[in-house]
Amino acid sequence: MIQLEIAKTIIWPTTLSNNTKRKLIKIAQCKTEFTDNRQIFSDGVCYIYQGNAAICMQSKNLKTVNSMVMGKQEWFGDCQSVENNLVSFSLSEIEPLNLIFFPRHQLSILMNDDLEVVKWLYHVVNASQQKWRQSQLLSSENKLIKISYLLIDLAMHQKKIKGAIPKIAISQQQISMIIGIARQRVNEALKQLESLGYIELERSSVYITDFAALCRILDNVDLSVRDPRGSLSDIPCESAMPA
Numbered sequence: 001m002i003q004l005e006i007a008k009t010i011i012w013p014t015t016l017s018n019n020t021k022r023k024l025i026k027i028a029q030c031k032t033e034f035t036d037n038r039q040i041f042s043d044g045v046c047y048i049y050q051g052n053a054a055i056c057m058q059s060k061n062l063k064t065v066n067s068m069v070m071g072k073q074e075w076f077g078d079c080q081s082v083e084n085n086l087v088s089f090s091l092s093e094i095e096p097l098n099l100i101f102f103p104r105h106q107l108s109i110l111m112n113d114d115l116e117v118v119k120w121l122y123h124v125v126n127a128s129q130q131k132w133r134q135s136q137l138l139s140s141e142n143k144l145i146k147i148s149y150l151l152i153d154l155a156m157h158q159k160k161i162k163g164a165i166p167k168i169a170i171s172q173q174q175i176s177m178i179i180g181i182a183r184q185r186v187n188e189a190l191k192q193l194e195s196l197g198y199i200e201l202e203r204s205s206v207y208i209t210d211f212a213a214l215c216r217i218l219d220n221v222d223l224s225v226r227d228p229r230g231s232l233s234d235i236p237c238e239s240a241m242p243a
Contacts (some may be wrong), residue, residue, distance in 0.1 A: 004026045010047060010100065013123035014173055017053045020116040027106040029097040029169055034091065044104040044125055045077035051097035052157045054150075054178040056133075057091045064180030066139065069150070069228075071157035075124045077102075094154060106205075116216035134226040141221060143189045146179045148217040151199070153228040155208055166211065171204040 006024045016024075031046075032088040052071035056064045071077050079129045092095075110117045111189040138146055174192065190206070193199045200207040208214060215229045223229075 001026055002030055006030070006049065006100065009049070012120070013075055013127050015119055015121055017117055020114055020120070023110055023114060024102060024117070027102055027110070029101045029103070031101045032097065034093075035238040039136055043077075043101075044107060045075065045102040047100040047102075048072050048074050048076075049098045051093065051102050052172075053094055053097055054092045056092065056180075058090060060086050064143050064177060066132060067150075067161070067178045067180075068128065068135055069153040070131075075127055077124065090177075091179055094168070094170055094174075095158070101198040101241075107178070115125070118175070130226050134223065137225060143179075143185050143218060144192065145221055147175060147182065147186065147189045148193070148214055149221075149228065150175065150179060151206060151208060152211075152215060155211065156230050158226055166208040168206045168208070169204065170182055170206060204219050233239070 002025060004132065007021075007028070010025075011188070012021070029051075033208070043173060050072060052069060054067050054069050055076055056062050056067040107117065111121070136172055141149075146170060151168055154168045157169075158166060172183050173185050175181075175190075176186045179186075181189075190199065190201060193214070196213070198210045198217075200209050218227075218229065
């Protein structure tokens with residue numbers, strides 16, 4: 001069971017009675033280490049207390065077919081009883097995660113006893129559907145658009161520090177895995193963005209030096225389901241790189 005102080009901070013995806021919340025909190029666990037990043041999605045439901053990550057839907061050969069970025073106060077997971085042998089899921093940490101985890105086997109017991117738990121699970125799954133659908137729309141786009149979308153999405157999930165250039169602590173290997181593109185092609189796209197002055201590269205890090213210009217790459221992309229850009233004024237565009 002998680003600490004009461006942490007439990008009080010949870011943003012529930014739907015209205016629940018205090019009795020149902022108590023039942024869920026009673027089975028909840030805190031997780032900061034993951035022995036199998038491919039298993040966490042199917043083992044139950046997670047609430048992101050701190051950090052952010054990309055969740056990747058992968059085919060049998062572990063090639064990413066869809067992915068989405070999830071951050072603080074968002075829910076993800078699956079509690080279906082039917083196994084899917086066609087796809088699996090993996091978790092790629094971008095900022096260190098602190099998850100509140102609700103185990104699948106214990107949720108199954110609660111579902112038989114409390115219909116509110118079923119309602120809660122419906123809203124958990126539904127909350128991420130918008131991101132999955134937008135990911136599907138991006139699947140036919142080129143590498144530059146996919147990488148730009150990912151960097152923008154990650155930047156918008158980070159804390160905004162006035163006067164600081166957004167820094168994404170991510171390796172080319174991670175980007176390759178998240179969007180399902182070979183590392184060599186990821187490197188080519190990042191070098192192109194750097195030559196345009198939109199980003200600067202450091203080892204396992206990307207600085208977004210011109211956020212507005214990076215956002216313009218998505219101007220002609222179908223973002224009808226979800227546009228990650230938000231308000232451009234939230235992200236600083238002009239600042240000196242840290243020494």
